[in-house]
Amino acid sequence: MTDDSLDLDDSALAEHPTVYAVGSFSGHTALISGGAGGIGRASAWLLGRLGARVILAGRDPGKLDAAVAAMRGRGLDATSHTVDIREPDSVSALFERLDQERTTPDLLVNSAGGQFPQPAIDFSEKGWNTVVNTNLNGTWRMMQAAARRWRDQSKPGAIVNIVVVTQQGLYGVAHTVAARAGVIALSENLAVEWAPLKIRVNCIAPGAIETPGWRVYKPEQRETYARSNPMMRAGQAWEIAEACAYLGGAAADFVTGETLHVAGGSQLWGETWTIPRPGYFKS
Ligand SMILES: CCCCCCCCC/C=C/C(=O)SCCNC(=O)CCNC(=O)[C@H](O)C(C)(C)COP(=O)(O)OP(=O)(O)OC[C@H]1O[C@@H](n2cnc3c(N)ncnc32)[C@H](O)[C@@H]1OP(=O)(O)O
Ligand SMILES: NC(=O)C1=CN([C@@H]2O[C@H](COP(=O)(O)OP(=O)(O)OC[C@H]3O[C@@H](n4cnc5c(N)ncnc54)[C@H](OP(=O)(O)O)[C@@H]3O)[C@@H](O)[C@H]2O)C=CC1
Numbered sequence: 626m627t628d629d630s631l632d633l634d635d636s637a638l639a640e641h642p643t644v645y646a647v648g649s650f651s652g653h654t655a656l657i658s659g660g661a662g663g664i665g666r667a668s669a670w671l672l673g674r675l676g677a678r679v680i681l682a683g684r685d686p687g688k689l690d691a692a693v694a695a696m697r698g699r700g701l702d703a704t705s706h707t708v709d710i711r712e713p714d715s716v717s718a719l720f721e722r723l724d725q726e727r728t729t730p731d732l733l734v735n736s737a738g739g740q741f742p743q744p745a746i747d748f749s750e751k752g753w754n755t756v757v758n759t760n761l762n763g764t765w766r767m768m769q770a771a772a773r774r775w776r777d778q779s780k781p782g783a784i785v786n787i788v789v790v791t792q793q794g795l796y797g798v799a800h801t802v803a804a805r806a807g808v809i810a811l812s813e814n815l816a817v818e819w820a821p822l823k824i825r826v827n828c829i830a831p832g833a834i835e836t837p838g839w840r841v842y843k844p845e846q847r848e849t850y851a852r853s854n855p856m857m858r859a860g861q862a863w864e865i866a867e868a869c870a871y872l873g874g875a876a877a878d879f880v881t882g883e884t885l886h887v888a889g890g891s892q893l894w895g896e897t898w899t900i901p902r903p904g905y906f907k908s
Pocket of ligand 2: 658659660661662663664665682683684685686688708709710711736737738739740759763787788789790830831832833834835836837838839
């Protein structure tokens with residue numbers, strides 16, 4: 626597997642078949658953090674093709690501009706804003722820019738996130754804090770900022786948080802497993818607290834999904850990922866995008882507080898070592 630083969634290209638994203646009806650997101654605006662990354666970009670293309678106005682957010686303006694240009698080139702309604710979800714002021718500034726444009730998203734997809742592989746015993750204080758601040762605190766900041774707008778404008782809203790499989794089988798990234806378990810617990814709590822505000826909060830736990838994010842892992846580790854689940858294959862970003870369209874759309878109007886595993890069953894069987902598997906576990 627080469628680095629180049631990890632990303633679905635724009636023509637694939639423009640044409641990939643979908644089960645959803647064109648127009649099913651017409652009149653809806655979706656804000657997608659990590660929108661220029663593998664899963665975020667696939668979700669942006671799908672929601673855009675279904676009629677949504679999509680706003681991509683991330684740190685790298687070059688990646689955002691390229692993603693937006695490709696979508697606009699196919700007639701989709703796409704724009705972007707920079708944000709660093711690790712910085713509270715940056716998240717506030719993003720939402721203030723949207724306020725100035727009189728834009729309130731109907732759907733927030735939190736796909737910004739990431740981690741580095743390392744044995745937990747070696748984590749530095751800074752490394753741990755970076756991963757928790759990105760994945761737990763950053764996701765929370767985005768959720769709260771969106772929810773405050775929905776409350777203040779008496780509008781319903783939906784949140785989809787992209788997490789990881791937390792209950793078994795993912796090793797060498799204990800910081801992210803802890804942070805994402807926090808996001809899942811937080812989402813379950815907010816699903817209740819925010820139900821009176823007509824805000825739905827759900828999570829998607831992807832299994833091994835081939836994206837540019839995999840570049841942080843060594844090739845010998847990556848080669849094992851396709852065998853980390855009962856289906857014995859890696860997933861595609863499009864498969865997460867379709868789950869996003871389900872949980873973020875009308876078909877899931879009665880679904881909240883759920884974590885949908887799109888992981889080939891890896892929440893039940895299989896293991897993923899993002900660091901070398903210790904000899905201790907060899908049979
Ligand atoms: C069953 C289920 C099946 C599931 C099967 C799934 C298989 C794959 C599992 C999951 C896959 C994915 O999520 S892939 C998609 C996600 N994408 C990524 O993970 C991309 C890479 N990650 C990131 O960019 C992350 O956001 C993150 C590393 C947290 C931040 O990166 P940044 O470049 O912004 O931050 P930096 O400033 O470089 O780093 C901040 C500090 O973090 C620490 N740090 C960073 N990289 C480090 C490293 N390689 N080794 C040690 N420490 C490191 C250091 O302390 C750094 O400070 P200094 O010491 O001062 O430098
Ligand atoms: N691919 C996989 O196998 C799996 C992925 N996931 C999770 O899915 C989500 C999406 O990952 P994926 O698309 O694969 O990976 P990518 O690395 O391709 O995308 C992640 C995106 O997050 C953005 N991002 C990271 N940190 C920040 C930040 N501090 N502020 C704003 N944006 C940020 C990056 O944008 P920029 O570079 O512009 O900052 C990047 O485009 C992540 O949370 C990931 O951990 C979960 C399980 C498996």
